[in-house]
Amino acid sequence: MTQISASAGREHAHVLETSDLRAYYRMKYFGIDREVRAVDGISMHVRKHEIYGIAGESSCGKTTFIKAIAAAIRPPLEIVGGQVNYSFIDDDLYALPPARRTAIRWRHLSYILQGSMNVLNPVRRIHKTFEDFAFRHMHLPRAEFDQEVRRHLERLRLPAEILRSYPHELSGGMRQRVCIALATLCKPEFIIADEPTTALDVVVQKDVLAMIRETQHEFGSSMIFVTHDLTVHANIADRLGIMYAGRLVEEGRTADVFANPLHPYTAHLIASLPTLGDRHTRDGLHGTPPNLADPPKGCRFHPRCPLAMEICRHENPALTTLAKDHRVACFAASSDVLPTPDGKPNRHEELEIER
Amino acid sequence: MRSYAIYVAKRVLQFALVVFVGISITFLITHLTPIDPVEHAVAQVSTFGFSSPESIELLRQSLKELYGVGDNLWEEYLIFWRRLAMLDFGPSLSAFPTPVSELIGRAIPWTIGLLTVSTILSWFIGNILGGLAGYYSRNRILRILGMIMMGLHPVPYYIVAFVLLIVFTFLLPILPSSGGYEMNLATGWTPQFAGSALLHSILPSLSLILVGVGSWFMGMRALVSNIVTDDYVTYAALAGVPDKKLVTSYVMRNAFLPQITGLAMSIGAIFNGAVITEQVFGYPGIGRLLVEAVHAADYSLVLGITSIAIIAVSAAVFIIDIIYPLIDPRVQVTQ
Amino acid sequence: MLSRRTFMWLAGTFLATRPALGQVPSNDLPREQLLILENPEGTIKNAGWFNIWAINAGGQSTGLHQNVMDTFWYIDPDHGIDGVWDNSLATEKPIYNKNFTEMTVKLRSGVFWSDGIEFTADDVVFTIETHMKTSGLRWSAPVQINVAAIEKKSPTEVLFKLKKPNSRFHALFTVRWNAMWMMPKHVFEKVGDVLKFDFNPPVGLGAYTLHNFDRGGKWFIWKKREDWKRTSVARFGEPGPGYLAYIDPGPPEKRVIEQLNHRLDVIHDLSPEGMFTLAKDSPSSVSWFKGFPYAHPDPTLPSVIFNNRLEKFQNKDVRWALALLIDIKAVSMASYRGAATISAIGVPPTGLYPKYYFAPMEQWLTGFELDTGKRKIKPYDPTIGKQIAEMLRPSLKDQIPTDPADIATAFGRGWWKPDPEAATELLQKAGFTKQGDRWFQPNGQPFSVKVMVEGDLRPVMTRAGSIIAQQWRRFGIDANIDVAQGTMLDRRGVGDFDTFIGWSVETWGGHPDLSFFLDSWHSQFVVDVGKVQPPRNWQRWKEPRLDKIIEEIRTIDFDDPRGVELGLDYLKLAAEEMPIIPLMAYNVFATMDTTYWTGFPSLATKPYTNPVANWGNTKYMMVNLKPTKPAK
C-alpha cells in the first residue's frame, strides 16, 4: 500500500510506470502444466510528452508487454506479479474494477495497432467506428460530435469523405491514418502504438510517422511505440528500450543507445543495420531466441553472447543505471552490474522436468 | 455499376445452365427407370379383382395409348421442355388425368408452411445461441449447451423424429401422430383450422428445429470463435466498446453474413420437401408425394417435383449471389 | 439489427398462438356414431377423384367401393350372412343359355341412387355400353372382349349377348374384393369424356354418401343415407354406424398407438409384433380368431413361385428338392411368428376351402409317394400344424386351441417334412452335384437361387423369403434374397426372377370354383421370359394335363359339383409337379376395437364376412355393428 503513495508522488513526471511486471501464458491440459514467461520482471516508466520506443526481435515479449500495460489480458495469458500505474488513475491498473478500467479506455488510454486492414470492422462504415469508440467519452450531442470528428480529421488533413467509406475501400496508409485519427480523437494522455508502420511501404511509412509525431506533439500525449525496426525508432523515439526474451536488457535516450550501445545484443542489433557503401557480410548471431517455456538459467542471452562469462550462466544481471538515463543488464558491460536480488526460484522448471 | 451488371449477367447465365443440366439429368434418370406406369396400373386392376389374360392385354394397349408412354424419348424430352415453359408438367400418370401441377399445388403449402417456419426458427435460435457460445466461450451454461448440441446434432434425424413420435404419441399421448390437421375440419382460415394445423405441426417442426439448431449452432460457434480473435474485435475491445455493441455489431454481424448464404440455400431446399419428416409424421407435404410418385413410377410427377426443387435451390443461390455484394461490403464484384 | 427485430417478432407470434395449442378442435362428428377404419391405400394422392371406373386416378377402398358402389352379386370369402352367395342388385343367380353365349340378369326393384333416382336396367345398359365404346376404363377390356350386345328386356331384366361361350362371365359382376360397379346413367350421360370426369361428389347405390374428405387424401368420411332402406343391403337391417371414416393412420406402430388411444376402430393389417402388443395391452381389441393366431386368413396363397422357364427349375425333382429343404415351422415362426395357417396344396386354407378341398385331399396326401431315384418316400407329415401349436403353447398357453379341428383351422394341417437326405437324392437324380459345401448344376454352374421379395411393402413375405433363402443356403445352395421394392410387379411380369415370394393363387374363399385364378394358368397364355406375362400364371407353368382340366371347367356351370372334382385333380397334379411351393394363407392382422362398436365378424361366433376393411364385401359388416354407447 505504501507504494501507491510513492507512485502518486511521481505522478507529474511519469505517465506510466511498471514495476517488476510479470505476465505468463499458463496452460493446463490433462495434468500437464506449461508456463511461458513472455514478460518476466519489467520495470520502466514513460515520462510526460515522451515517445518511448521498444525494440526487439519477434517473440521477445514486446506484444505481451503491451497487452499487459493495456490490460488486454485473456487466458491463457495471466499477470503473475508486479504493477502497472498510470498517472490518470490512483491505483494499480489491475486493482481497478472492470467497469472503471473500461471507462478509462480511449478517454485516457488509446491504441494504434499494426495490420491496418484488419483492425477496423469490415462491415461498418468509418463514422460508425468513430461513434462506437469515442461517442460516449465526448459527452456531446450527436450533431456536435459529428462536427468534432470532422474538425479533427481536418486538423489531420484527412478528407471527410472517408467517414462514409468501408475500411476495404481505403488504402493501407489511409487506414492507418484513420486509426491515428481514431486514437487521438479524445486527446488521451497515453497512446500505445504497436508496430503502426510495419505493413506500410517506405514513403507512406514516412508520412504516417510524421503524422504520429505531429499529433503527439499537438495534443501533448505520451506514447509507447513498439517496432522491431530500429530505423523507425531512430526517427521517432525519445527514449528506447531493448527487449530480449521477456526482459528489458537496455534502456536509454535513443541517441545514446545508438551511439553507445552497452549490451552486446543492442550492439549487434545496431551493427546489423545496413549502412551505405558497406559491402561486408555481417556476422549474424548464432542460435535462435530462447524458448520462453524453458528459458536458459542466468542471463537469457548467454547462449548466443560473444562475451559470455561464467557468472552469466548462473546469475541474472539486474538492470543497472550506468550513465544518465542509460540502464543496462549485462555483467560484461560494467562490474557495477549485480545479479538480481531475488534469483527467481526454479519451481516451474521442476514441473517441466516431469513431463 | 457496369461491373455489377456484368456480374449479374454471368450469374443469370450460370443459373440457366444449372437448371438446364439439372433438369435434363433428372429427366434422363426418371426415364431410365425399369418401372412401367402401365404395368402398375394393370397390376392395380388385376391384383384383387377378376382378370382374364386376354382382357389384360387389351387393357395394357389402351392404357399405353392413354398415357402416351413408349414414344420416342427425344420427343418426350422436347415436349417436356415446351410444357415446362408454360409451367405445365402434364398429367400425372398415377392419378391420371389430374395435372401434376394440381397435385403439387395441393401438397406444397403444407411443406412450405412447415419448413419455412422451422428453417427460419432454427436458423435464428441456432445462430444466436451458437454466436453467444462462441463469444462467451467460458460461460458455464453455454458450455453445457455446447456439449448438448455436439451430442445432439450428429444423431440421425430419423431417430430424433422417431423418439419424439414415441414420446408424445405413445408414452405420453398428448399430440397427434399423423396428418396435417384434425379429421373432418373444413380447410380455410378459421381459428379452428389454424389451431389444428399448428397442433399437428408441433412434432414435425420440433424435430426439424432440434436437428437444425444443432448444426447452425456448431457452425456459428466455430465462426464466432474465429472472429473473436480477429484484430478488429480485439481492437474494439481494447477501445472499451461496450460488450453488447461488441457482440452484436462486431462479432455477430460479421459471423451472420456467411450464414445468410446458408439460410438462402436451406430455404431453397425447402422445395425438396422434408421426405423423412413427412414420412414419419404422415405430413401431407411434397416429400411424401415424391416418394409415392417414385413408388408408382409416375415420372411426370417425379419430374415435376424435382424440377421445382432444382429451380428453387438454384434460384435461392442465384438470388443470394446477386444480393450478397449489396449486403456484405467486403465482397467486391470483380469476378 | 434487422435480424433481432425479426426474431422478436417471430418469438412474439409463436407465444401468441400458444393458447390455441392446448385445445382439441371441436368436431361435429359424434364419436359414438362414428366408425373409424384404416384404408390400406394410405394417403390418396388425388383425393377429389371418385370416378372409380377410371384406373388409378383416385382411391378405391376409401369407403367408396365398400359403401357406395353396388353390383349384381357378392361371394363371401367366409360364410356370408345368408350363405356364401348374395344376390345384391340382382334377384337371382345369373341365367345362362345352354352353350353359355347369353346371360340374363333379373334386377332388384326399389333400389335408388343416393340422389333419389331409381336404379333400372337403363343404368346397366348404359354402364355396359359406355365400357364398350370407351377404352381405358377399368372394365373396358373384359366387356369389349366378351359382350357382343346388351338388351334391356324390361326395367328389371337385361340380356347379355356374348361374343363367344363363357361360363364364368358373371364373375365380372360378382364381388370378390371388387367387381364391375354400376354407373348412374343420369350422371354420366351428361359427361363428355368419362375418363376425365372426377365424379365428385359420387352418386351411389350403397347405404352411405360422401360427407367430407381431406383434399390431402388422409381421410374420407361417409354418412349413412336417410333413405338407406332403398338400398340392397337393407335386406339385412339398418347399418349401425351413422358415419364411417376411412383414414390413413400411418405405419403399423402408429396404428397400434391409435387403437390403444381408441382413435382407430378397425385396423386393416399390422406386423405380427404389433398384433401381439395389442393382444397384450388392449383388452378391447378383438380379431378373427379369438386367440392366437388372431389374423384373418385371406383367400390368397403365398408361395415360393418358381420361374419354370429357367433351365435350372425345369426338372420337377429340383423343385421338389427345394420344397423338402424348407422347414415350414421355421418359416411360420419367422414370417408370422407362428401366426400362420399353413397349406401344402395349391389352394389357400381359408373360408370354406378346408371343407371343399383340404379334408378330401388329406388321405391322398398321406399316401403320396415320391421317387427320389434311390427310394420312395412319403414326404407328407400331417402333424405339422399340431407341432406348430405345441411349439407355441408353452409361451402362449391358453391362447392356443386344444381341439384338433380348431388347430387345423388356425394353424393348418400338414406340410412336407424337411428331408435334406431326400433332397440330396433328388438333386443328384436331376444331375446336380455337390463339390465341397456347394451344389452345382448339371451344366457346371454353381446352383444359385435368388428369392425375390418386396421389402417393407410386404414385410411378412420378406421375412419368409429371407428364412427360406437361409435354409437353402445352409444346404449348400447359393441362395440370397433379392429385394425388389417397388419393382416387384414389373419384374414379376417380365419373368426377371429366379423365385419370388408371392401368390398366383387367389380364390373366392366361400365358393369352390377355381376358375378365378386357374383359367389364367392355361398354357395358351404363357409367353416367353422378357415379355409381359398376363396375370396370374407368374410361374409360367405349361402342362397339358392342366390345360385339359381348365378346358373342362370352362364347359361346366359355376355351381356344377364336377368343379370340385376337377379342382382336386388340379391339386394332385400341382402336388406332383410342384410348379410353386405353397406355403400358407395370407394372414391379415385385422384388429377391431370394441370400445365403441360390437358385432364384428369373428370365426368362433359370427364368421359372416371378412373383417379386412378394404374388401368390398365389408359392406355386410356395417349392418351387423351395434354401438356400445347409445346415441344422444
Add this chain to the structure above:
Amino acid sequence: MIAVLRDLFRYNGEFAIGCMIMAIILGIAAASFFSPYEPIDSYLVALDAPPSLEYVFGTNSRGQDIFWQLTFAIRNTLAFGFIVALISRILSLVIGLISGYMGGIVDRILMSINDTFIVIPLFPLLVLLYFVLRDDMTWFVLALVMAGLGWAYDARLIRSVMISLRTREFTNTSVFSGMSMPRIVTQEHLPYVLPIVFSTFMNNMNWSIGLEVTLAVLGFTDVDTPTIGGMIFWANQHSAMVSGVWWWYFFPTLFVTLTFIGLFLLAISMNEYIDPRSRLDRMGNS
C-alpha cells in the same frame, strides 16, 4: 507427422476424446471378424431377449444377437463412409487443384459442373437412382454414387485455397527456380491442402453415413448387408418400439451417434491444426 499427432493428442482434448471414441468403435467393428454368427442368418438365438450377461445388447425379433449384428453393422457402415470419403476426396482434390491452377476457361467449366452438383437435390436423386439400379444398387454401388455426388463443396474449398496459394510469394520463387507446375503443386502446395482434405474427410464420412442411415431406414438400400440403418429398418419391420424391444433401436443409435461425435471431434481438431491461430492459442507461443 508423428510429432504432430502426439502434440494434438497432448494439447487437444477434442482430438484425444475423438481418438478414444474411434478406437472403441473400430474395436467393435474389428470384433465382427470373431463373430460366431453369419450376419445375414436369422433365428439363431432366443427372440426379444433384453440385454443380459448372456446377450450384452439383447437379441432382436429375428433371433439375432444384437451385439454381433452391431459389429457387422458398424464395420460395414464405417467401410461405407470410408469409401465414399476416399473417392470423393480424390475427386474434389483433383478437380479443385486443376480448377484452381489452370484458371480461365477450364476453371469456369469445372466450376459450372461443380455448381450444378451443389444445386441438384440430392435426396430425390438418390431415391431415383435406387429405382433405376434397384438390386444392382448394392452397398458398393451406393458408395460410388454418393462419392460422385459428395465432392462438390470441398472441391470449391480446395480451389479457393489453391488460388490463394498460387498468388503467394513462394510459388513465384519456385517458378523462377525452374520447377515444373506439377512438381510445384505436389511438393509445395499439397502440404497446405492435405490437412483440409483430412478434415473434410471426416465430415464427408459423417455426411455419407448419415445419408446411408436415412436411405436404409426408408428401405432404399440393400437391406441384406447389415448396416446401422439396416438394423433400424428391420426393427421398424418388426414394430420393435411398440412391442417394447427398445434395445433394438438403442444400441445402433448409440453407436452411430458415437461414431458421428468421434469423427466430428477429429474433424474440428484437424481444423485447429490447419488454422495456426487457434493452434498457437493453445500451444501458447507468445
